[in-house]
Amino acid sequence: MSASCERAFMLFDQQRYELAERDLRQVLAQYPGDPTAHALLALCLSERERFNEAEAEARIAVGRGPDLGFVHYALSRVLYDRNRLDEAVVAVQEAIRQDPENEAFFTLLGTIHHDERRWQKALEAADQALVLDPEYSHALNLRAMVLRKLGRDREAAETIDGALARDPEGALTHANRGWGELQRGNPAGALESFREALRLDPTLETAREGTVEALKARHAIYRGLLKYFTWMGKLSRRDQWFVLLGGYFAFRGLRSVAAENPALAPLLWPLIGAYILFALMTWIGPAVFDTALRFNRFGRLALSDEERLQSTLVSGALLFAAAATITFFLTGAATAAAGIFTSLLVSMPIAATFRTQRGWPRTVMAWYTIALAVLGAVVILLVARNEWRGSDDGGGLGWGLFFLFLLAAFAAQWIGNWLAGVRPKR
Numbered sequence: 001m002s003a004s005c006e007r008a009f010m011l012f013d014q015q016r017y018e019l020a021e022r023d024l025r026q027v028l029a030q031y032p033g034d035p036t037a038h039a040l041l042a043l044c045l046s047e048r049e050r051f052n053e054a055e056a057e058a059r060i061a062v063g064r065g066p067d068l069g070f071v072h073y074a075l076s077r078v079l080y081d082r083n084r085l086d087e088a089v090v091a092v093q094e095a096i097r098q099d100p101e102n103e104a105f106f107t108l109l110g111t112i113h114h115d116e117r118r119w120q121k122a123l124e125a126a127d128q129a130l131v132l133d134p135e136y137s138h139a140l141n142l143r144a145m146v147l148r149k150l151g152r153d154r155e156a157a158e159t160i161d162g163a164l165a166r167d168p169e170g171a172l173t174h175a176n177r178g179w180g181e182l183q184r185g186n187p188a189g190a191l192e193s194f195r196e197a198l199r200l201d202p203t204l205e206t207a208r209e210g211t212v213e214a215l216k217a218r219h220a221i222y223r224g225l226l227k228y229f230t231w232m233g234k235l236s237r238r239d240q241w242f243v244l245l246g247g248y249f250a251f252r253g254l255r256s257v258a259a260e261n262p263a264l265a266p267l268l269w270p271l272i273g274a275y276i277l278f279a280l281m282t283w284i285g286p287a288v289f290d291t292a293l294r295f296n297r298f299g300r301l302a303l304s305d306e307e308r309l310q311s312t313l314v315s316g317a318l319l320f321a322a323a324a325t326i327t328f329f330l331t332g333a334a335t336a337a338a339g340i341f342t343s344l345l346v347s348m349p350i351a352a353t354f355r356t357q358r359g360w361p362r363t364v365m366a367w368y369t370i371a372l373a374v375l376g377a378v379v380i381l382l383v384a385r386n387e388w389r390g391s392d393d394g395g396g397l398g399w400g401l402f403f404l405f406l407l408a409a410f411a412a413q414w415i416g417n418w419l420a421g422v423r424p425k426r
Contacts, residue, residue, distance in 0.1 A: 005023070005024070005027050005034070005036065005037055005040070007023050008020040008021075008023040008024045008027070008037075008040055008044075009040065011023065012040060012043065012044060015047075015203070017044040017047045017048050018044075018048070020040070020044050021041060021044045021045065021048075024037050024040055024041040024044065025041070028041070033064050034064070035060075035061045035062075035064035035065025035068055035071050036061070036065070036068070036070060036071070038057050038058070038060045038061035038064060038071070039057070039058060039061035039065075039068075039070055039071040039073075039074035039075075040074070041057045042054045042055070042056075042057035042058035042061060042074045042075070042077075042078050043074050043077055043078070045057060046077060046078045046081045046082075047081075049081075049426075051078070051081065051082050051426050054078045054081075055075075055078050055079070055082070058071070058074050058075040058078045059075065061074060061075070062075055067098060068098065068099075069095040069096070069097075069098035069099030069102055069105060070095070070099075071095075072091050072092065072094040072095035072098060073091075073092060073095040073102075073104065073105050073108065075091045076088045076089075076091035076092035076095060076108060076112075077108065079091055080108070080111070080112055080115075081426070082425055082426045083423040083424060083425050083426055084425055085112055085115060085116055085423070088108075088112050089109065089112055089113075092105055092108050092109045092112065093109065095108075096109065101132060102132070103129040103130070103132040103133040103136045103139060104129075104136075104138070106125045106126070106128045106129035106132070106139070107125070107126065107129045107136065107138045107139045107142055109125040110122045110123070110124075110125030110126040110129065110139070110142050110146070111142060113125060114142065114145065114146060114149075115423075117149075117235075117236050117237065119146050119149045119150050120150075122142065122146045123143065123146045123147070123150070125142075126139050126140075126142045126143040126146060127143065129142075130143065135166050135167075137163055137166075137167055137170050137172065137173060138172075140159055140160070140162070140163040140173070141160075141163065141172050141173055141176045143156075143159050144156040144157075144159040144160045144163075144176050144180065145176065145179075147159065148179070148180060148183060149233070149234050150234075151234070153180070153183065153184065156180055157177075157180055160173060160176055160177045160180060161177075164177065169200055170200075171197045171198075171200035171201035171204050171207065172197070172201075172204065172206070174193050174194070174196045174197035174200065174207070175193065175194060175197035175204055175206050175207040175210055177193045178190040178191070178192075178193030178194040178197065178207065178210045178214065179206075179210055181193060182210065182213060182214055182217060182226070183230055185217075185223060185227075187214045187215075187217035187218050187223070188214075188218075190210065190213075190214040190217070191211065191214040191215065193210075194207045194208075194210040194211040194214055195211070197210075198211065208302060208304070211302045212290070212293065212299070212302050212303060212307065213226065215293055215296065215298070215299045215302065216286070216289040216290070216292075216293065219289065219292075221281075221285075222285065222289050225281060225282065225285045225286075228282065229282075237421050240417075240421075241417075244417060247275070247279070250275075251272065251275050251276075254268050254271060254272050254275075255268075255272055258272065280344075280348070283347075283348040283351045283352065283413075283416075284314050284318070284347050284348060284351045286351070287310045287311045287313075287314035287315070287350075287351050287354075288311075288314065288315070288318070290303060290307050290308070290310065290311035291311040291312075291314075291315045294308065294311065306354065307354075309354075310350070310351065310354040313350045314347050314350050314351050317343045317344070317346050317347035317350060318343070318344075318347055320339065320343040321339070321340050321343040321344045321347070323339075324336045324337075324339030324340045324343065325340055327339075328340060333387060334383050334386075334387050335380060335383050335384040335387050338379055338380045338383045338384075338402070339380055342376030342377075342379060342380060342405065343376070345372075345376070345405075345406075345409035345412075346369070346372055346373050346376055346409070348409070348412065348413060348416070349365065349368060349369040349372055349409070349412040349413075349416055350369055352365055352369075352412065352413075352415075352416030352417075352419070352420065353365040353366050353369050353416075355416065355420045356416070356419045356420055356422070357422065357423060357424055358424075359424030359426065360424050361419040361420075361422045361424055362419075364419060365415070365416060365419050368412060368415060369412070371408075372405070372408050372409060372412060375401065375404065375405045375408065376405055378401060379401050379402050379405050382401065
């Protein structure tokens with residue numbers, strides 16, 4: 001391997017991808033058939049989100065060195081970054097076939113299975129990587145994450161503690177420990193671990209995200225939400241849908257029973273109201289608590305631009321609802337009542353938009369939310385016009401649009417849940 005290629009590997013490990021790319025292009029100018037250089041260049045380009053070029057370079061590498069495990073590994077990494085998980089599995093399995101003694105290959109296979117929510121297969125791959133190298137930090141961190149998904153928290157903590165004993169400077173390991181503490185309901189301990197991770201690597205996104213979650217989890221209400229989110233995160237996509245549908249039909253059943261049995265209604269309506277409030281908070285709760293963090297010096301710095309935008313939009317809708325509520329109690333105006341309903345119902349798809357991944361899912365959800373907000377505004381204007389004139393002119397149209405708005409708002413919940421589970425190919 002040339003000195004330039006060795007330097008490129010070092011720069012890649014340091015996350016200095018642009019400089020690594022420059023050195024690799026110099027190598028390829030002199031040795032255009034070097035499969036290792038093409039493969040490493042593919043990884044650099046993928047890290048810089050130049051996915052088409054990255055895949056082209058990876059396939060050139062496979063063509064030039066089909067018997068090298070590293071080139072198939074590079075192709076798998078690129079395909080994984082492009083959210084093409086099935087193809088990524090095939091590529092990394094070929095890398096393992098070519099070089100079954102490389103722990104990084106098994107770790108990548110386990111990472112893909114983790115993202116597919118195939119927890120047992122992910123654990124098997126991580127364990128195989130650790131058979132090859134018991135101190136490989138990436139495999140240790142993967143193993144701990146999977147064990148938490150399987151509910152084996154004690155083993156996960158032991159894995160992380162062992163990894164930190166071997167390498168106390170591992171930023172990812174400290175962040176992983178923070179997520180474990182957060183799952184155990186210890187936001188103070190989690191925050192300490194996340195801060196240490198960010199000290200070691202200020203660019204580590206999982207540590208920044210964990211810091212935000214730990215700060216919000218200092219509030220008892222959000223701790224409850226976080227437990228729910230954590231529990232749902234352990235379920236398969238199918239099981240998540242079963243939970244959501246089960247909750248919806250239970251809600252409808254309780255509502256029917258309360259309507260048909262006046263004697264039970266005083267007992268059931270508080271349960272129904274609690275369910276509605278809980279469902280609303282699962283949608284907008286994170287954004288509401290993000291807004292609270294904007295008044296915290298450290299929290300303000302930890303929030304990303306996207307989180308700040310989400311909190312601004314959701315909080316704006318809630319403030320509008322609060323103002324409409326005060327107006328309604330003071331005046332009894334129908335326009336204010338319409339404002340309450342529309343702003344509350346629009347806040348949920350706003351939050352859902354930011355739960356989707358960038359790409360077509362977020363674009364679809366964003367346009368759906370904009371259309372819903374416009375429809376809600378039209379409903380408010382029609383109600384206001386009729387109220388101002390003291391007539392019902394256009395009342396049929398207004399009620400028709402209102403029911404259309406309610407139907408679209410209801411559908412937004414299911415569309416948002418579906419889109420949140422989509423990994424768009426890049």
